[in-house]
Amino acid sequence: MPELLEVETVRRGLLTHAVGRTIKQAEQLHPRALNPRSIGKLQSIEGARILDIRRRGKFLWFVLNRPEVIAAHLGMSGQFLINPVDDRHTRAKFRLRKGLKNSELHFNDQRTFGWVSIEEIADGVPTSVLSIAPDIFEDSYDQKSVISDIQRRNIAIKTAILNQNIVSGIGNIYADESLWLAKVHPEKRANEMRSAEVERVLESAKEVMAKAIEVGGTSFDELYINVNGESGYFDISLNAYGQEDEPCPRCGKLIRRIKFANRSSHFCPKCQKI
Ligand SMILES: [Zn+2]
Numbered sequence: 239m240p241e242l243l244e245v246e247t248v249r250r251g252l253l254t255h256a257v258g259r260t261i262k263q264a265e266q267l268h269p270r271a272l273n274p275r276s277i278g279k280l281q282s283i284e285g286a287r288i289l290d291i292r293r294r295g296k297f298l299w300f301v302l303n304r305p306e307v308i309a310a311h312l313g314m315s316g317q318f319l320i321n322p323v324d325d326r327h328t329r330a331k332f333r334l335r336k337g338l339k340n341s342e343l344h345f346n347d348q349r350t351f352g353w354v355s356i357e358e359i360a361d362g363v364p365t366s367v368l369s370i371a372p373d374i375f376e377d378s379y380d381q382k383s384v385i386s387d388i389q390r391r392n393i394a395i396k397t398a399i400l401n402q403n404i405v406s407g408i409g410n411i412y413a414d415e416s417l418w419l420a421k422v423h424p425e426k427r428a429n430e431m432r433s434a435e436v437e438r439v440l441e442s443a444k445e446v447m448a449k450a451i452e453v454g455g456t457s458f459d460e461l462y463i464n465v466n467g468e469s470g471y472f473d474i475s476l477n478a479y480g481q482e483d484e485p486c487p488r489c490g491k492l493i494r495r496i497k498f499a500n501r502s503s504h505f506c507p508k509c510q511k512i
Pocket residue numbers: 486487488489490491506507508509510
């Protein structure tokens with residue numbers, strides 16, 4: 239599943255390949271490609287010019303020279319591709335033009351959990367993004383209030399940082415890595431943590447994710463905007479996630495894996511005390 243970092247890479251790719259282009263034609267090719275909340279058909283944005291690409295958590299939106307935006311969520315397998323050779327999984331298609339140059343932007347989605355939609359803006363974000371909290375890289379992210387929100391919750395710290403209404407964009411892999419870096423046990427109760435400790439977790443998340451964005455940013459292919467979570471773009475070295483029975487890089491104790499919701503948590507039983 240694409241995490242925030244993959245979506246950020248897609249955003250940067252779209253900044254290069256889509257901004258400044260006019261949408262000459264927009265076409266929906268699969269019944270589930272358009273979110274039911276869309277206020278219009280895709281064709282309704284034909285003629286609009288793309289001014290910017292924004293992101294919050296895993297949501298993307300195209301700012302147009304109109305009041306509406308094109309919002310998008312990549313779901314499990316969504317991708318934006320420029321002039322792809324293979325269009326078997328193309329769910330929506332945009333013909334773009336800049337001067338005499340034409341290109342085709344495809345929304346490709348094999349598992350069809352992703353979507354695009356035409357939406358209005360409220361409080362600076364598309365309506366489908368309203369309940370999603372800012373992510374740690376946004377200007378509107380307010381770490382002080384996120385810390386006190388987390389400290390009010392009688393839940394595990396890992397559950398708290400994965401909650402998209404508290405802080406968005408931290409997925410399972412980066413949650414484990416952040417908690418390892420901060421030396422905090424994933425099951426520690428959020429309401430029993432000191433501010434400085436919660437702050438350390440959030441700062442660690444920033445550090446881990448910023449590092450991964452750098453790696454992703456340098457390996458981005460010019461012509462191929464790919465967001466497949468399994469593509470290995472974010473080939474960062476993992477210290478905890480997926481490292482069961484491997485020695486902790488900090489202390490040498492073996493990393494443990496425990497069940498967490500429907501997934502797993504990986505942590506060092508020595509460095510990460512509850
Ligand atoms: Zn350790």
